[in-house]
Amino acid sequence: MAETYTLRGHAAMIADRVRMDAYQAALERTVRPGSVVLDIGTGTGLMALMACRLGARRVFAADPGDSIRLARAAARASGFADRIEFIQGLSTQIELPERADVIVSDLRGVLPLFQHHVASLADARDRLLAPGGVLIPRMDTLFAAPVQAEKDYQAIVGPWDDHGRGFALDAARRAALNEWNKTHFGADDLLAPPRVWAVLDYRTERNPHVRGTLRWTAERAATAHGFAVWFDAELAEGAGFTTGPDGEKTIYGTAFFPWLAPVPLAEGDVVEVELQARLIHDEYVWVWNTRVEGPDGEKARFRQSTFLAQPATTADLRKRAHDFRPVLGEQGRVDQLVLGMMDGGATLEEIANALQRRFPERFRVWEEALSRAGQLSQAYAQ
Structure with a gap:
C-alpha cells in the first residue's frame, strides 16, 4: 500500500x-x-x-x-x-x-x-x-546540475568521520554516500548550467522507469560534492512552480546525490553522470555512475546506488532470486491463520484465541494475539 x-x-x-x-x-x-x-x-x-x-x-x-x-x-x-x-x-x-x-x-x-x-x-x-x-499535473520536467555543497556533504560523512571514538566506520560512511538527501540549493551553488534529465508527460506517460546520461562543462573552479536534481511542475496552462534553485523554497526541497569523494573541478572540466531510477516493488532504486574528465585525463570515477545503502545479507538477496523456493516462516504462518479465518464466520476474539492455541510461545498474552489479528483486520478486511 x-x-x-x-x-x-x-x-x-x-x-x-x-x-x-x-x-x-x-x-x-x-x-x-x-x-x-x-x-x-x-x-x-x-x-x-x-x-x-x-x-x-x-x-x-x-x-x-x-x-x-x-x-x-x-x-x-x-x-x-x-x-x-x-x-x-x-x-x-x-x-x-x-x-x-x-x-x-x-x-x-x-x-x-x-x-x-x-x-x-x-x-x-x-x-x-x-x-x-x-x-x-500534466507534466513534470526533471533537471540536474553539479553542485558545491560542503555543508550538506559534511552532514552525511561527519558522523562517521568525526565521532571521536577511535573506530573505523568506513562501511557505514560508504553506505551513507549511496543515499540521496533532501536539501535546498541556491543558484550560486551550481557549477554548470542545468540539464534536462527527464520529461514526465502524464497525458501519455506510463513507464515508471527513467534512465538518461547527463553531461556538463564546469564554468568555474570549485570543489564539487555531487549533483542536484529538481523538477519544474506544469500543472495547467500558465500554472506551475519549480523546486529548483531559481524558485522559492518549497516543501519538496531538492535532491542531493553525493559522490564518494569531493572532486576539485577546474573551469572546462567535463562531468558525465549516467542516472537511472527503477521502480522495484514499492520503492525506487537509484543508480548514478559518474566520470569526471580534465585536460590531462580522468580525474574521478564513481559507481553508486541506493541498493548499496541497504545492509542486505546474502540470505536476504537469495530470497528474491527467481529460482528460490520459499517456505513460510512463523510470522507467515501466523498471518496465514488470521487471514484464513477472515471469512466473516469468526470474530477477532475467536481468531485471537485460535492464534494463542496454535502459537502459545509466540502469544503468551492474549492481548498480543488480539492486537495482531486487529492489525490484519484493519489492513485487509472489507
Whole structure:
C-alpha cells in the first residue's frame, strides 16, 4: 500500500504557499460549473473543497489514509458534504459511477519518481478520466546540475568521520554516500548550467522507469560534492512552480546525490553522470555512475546506488532470486491463520484465541494475539 502522510505532513503541504497558489491557479483554469472532479490523495480535503467552491457539480475524493475522516468533517463544516463523495482507498482500486472532467493529485515525494506515482496517474487517465478531460499535473520536467555543497556533504560523512571514538566506520560512511538527501540549493551553488534529465508527460506517460546520461562543462573552479536534481511542475496552462534553485523554497526541497569523494573541478572540466531510477516493488532504486574528465585525463570515477545503502545479507538477496523456493516462516504462518479465518464466520476474539492455541510461545498474552489479528483486520478486511 502506498505511504500516507501524517497530519503534520498534510499541514506542511497546505502551508506551502508556492504549492497551494499554483494548484489554486490550475483548478481555476480547469474546473467549470458542473464539472466532475476526482481528487486523488485528498488528505484533509483542501483541493476537493477548492473544486467545489469553483462550481464543481460532483467531487470524488480518494485517499487510503485515515485523514479522510478529517476531510469529511471539513466538507460538512464548509457546506459541501452533499457534493463530495469520499472514498477511502487507493485510486487504482476504485470505480467511479461517472468519469471525471478533471483529475487533480500530488502524489510526488521530493521528486516525482516516488512510489507508484507515475503508474497511478496512468491508471487514472485510462480508467477514470472522461474523454477530453484534464490531468493536474500534466507534466513534470526533471533537471540536474553539479553542485558545491560542503555543508550538506559534511552532514552525511561527519558522523562517521568525526565521532571521536577511535573506530573505523568506513562501511557505514560508504553506505551513507549511496543515499540521496533532501536539501535546498541556491543558484550560486551550481557549477554548470542545468540539464534536462527527464520529461514526465502524464497525458501519455506510463513507464515508471527513467534512465538518461547527463553531461556538463564546469564554468568555474570549485570543489564539487555531487549533483542536484529538481523538477519544474506544469500543472495547467500558465500554472506551475519549480523546486529548483531559481524558485522559492518549497516543501519538496531538492535532491542531493553525493559522490564518494569531493572532486576539485577546474573551469572546462567535463562531468558525465549516467542516472537511472527503477521502480522495484514499492520503492525506487537509484543508480548514478559518474566520470569526471580534465585536460590531462580522468580525474574521478564513481559507481553508486541506493541498493548499496541497504545492509542486505546474502540470505536476504537469495530470497528474491527467481529460482528460490520459499517456505513460510512463523510470522507467515501466523498471518496465514488470521487471514484464513477472515471469512466473516469468526470474530477477532475467536481468531485471537485460535492464534494463542496454535502459537502459545509466540502469544503468551492474549492481548498480543488480539492486537495482531486487529492489525490484519484493519489492513485487509472489507
